[in-house]
Amino acid sequence: xxxxxxxxxxVSGDMALTDGALAGLVQVPWILCTxxxxxxxxxxxxxxxxxxxxxxxxxxxTTPDRTAVAHLFxxxxxxxxxxxxxQMCGQSSINVGATDFEPGDGQAKR
Numbered sequence: 216x217x218x219x220x221x222x223x224x225x226v227s228g229d230m231a232l233t234d235g236a237l238a239g240l241v242q243v244p245w246i247l248c249t250x251x252x253x254x255x256x257x258x259x260x261x262x263x264x265x266x267x268x269x270x271x272x273x274x275x276x277t278t279p280d281r282t283a284v285a286h287l288f289x290x291x292x293x294x295x296x297x298x299x300x301x302q303m304c305g306q307s308s309i310n311v312g313a314t315d316f317e318p319g320d321g322q323a324k325r
Contacts, residue, residue, distance in 0.1 A: 216301075217247045219254070237287075241267055242275070246297065251304040252279030255296055276300050 237258065246255040257271035274288040274296035285303070288296040 217249050219244045219247045237273065240272060242277075243267070243271075245274075246300065248300055248304045253277060253285065253300060253303060254279075254281060255300045276303065 239261070240258040241261055243257045243259060244254050245257050248254070254277045256275045256277055258273040258275055259267040259271055262268055270290065271293075272290050274290075274293055275284045276286040276296060276299060277283065278285055286296070286299055288299075
């Protein structure tokens with residue numbers, strides 16, 4: 216897994232969001248699975264002043280080419296989305312609860 220939440224990673228606008236309620240949300244790449252290429256994205260609303268809302272409205276796991284959403288999660292399910300990303304990659308043999316990555320803070324435990 217690689218944290219890709221950096222200022223130099225472009226925000227995507229071309230992923231097909233099939234749910235009309237998700238139209239207009241900005242997709243922010245967050246965590247890349249280096250084994251399978253799937254990406255955990257945060258979906259944010261755009262504020263009236265043009266900035267992204269601080270909190271994500273949804274989390275999405277995309278296909279490696281970022282053209283489709285494989286799984287969609289509500290705003291309070293970051294941990295579940297990260298766990299699903301691990302499981303979808305075939306890493307389910309690892310102890311997901313023992314991972315050193317905390318999706319909420321973007322930092323590894325020390």
